[in-house]
Amino acid sequence: xxxCYGAEELGLIGSSYFGSHAPVPLRDIVAxxxxxxxxxxxxQFASGSLMMTGFDRSTLGPxxxxxxxxxxxxxxxxxxxxxxxxxxxxxxxxxxxxxxxxWATIPTLHTTADTVANIDFAFMTRAIQSLVEPxxxxxxxxxxxxxxxxxxxxxxxx
Numbered sequence: 767x768x769x770c771y772g773a774e775e776l777g778l779i780g781s782s783y784f785g786s787h788a789p790v791p792l793r794d795i796v797a798x799x800x801x802x803x804x805x806x807x808x809x810q811f812a813s814g815s816l817m818m819t820g821f822d823r824s825t826l827g828p829x830x831x832x833x834x835x836x837x838x839x840x841x842x843x844x845x846x847x848x849x850x851x852x853x854x855x856x857x858x859x860x861x862x863x864x865x866x867x868x869w870a871t872i873p874t875l876h877t878t879a880d881t882v883a884n885i886d887f888a889f890m891t892r893a894i895q896s897l898v899e900p901x902x903x904x905x906x907x908x909x910x911x912x913x914x915x916x917x918x919x920x921x922x923x924x
Contacts, residue, residue, distance in 0.1 A: 781852035798863035820848035823917030
């Protein structure tokens, strides 16, 4: 299933609505993977890599990476991207949910310089293509990612 939400920056409004009005039972959703900010590589990352918010909070990230996904843990834990992205609405409902991003702290974000001219299409293509096989495997297989340790967020929002 593919879903597109609105109003993330106004308080996760679209994804929260989806979480409480899902068209299928949430227990039937194996995982939620959000994609955003994939147009430019973060200079801190290994070449061609994307970050996954809350990487160590579940078995999803390590499993996808072991299957070839060019993803790594979020190097900005102080930014709390896991809790600030649309994945969090479904995570609060118990769904293993993460966001995969490129340069999440890109200096041009939400400025007049934030234009298509800044998109690194070669990076974006390579990074996204690295996810095709692992995500297809996830969708077609029996693997169900699990929260690890204290990874599952509580219903109380930070």
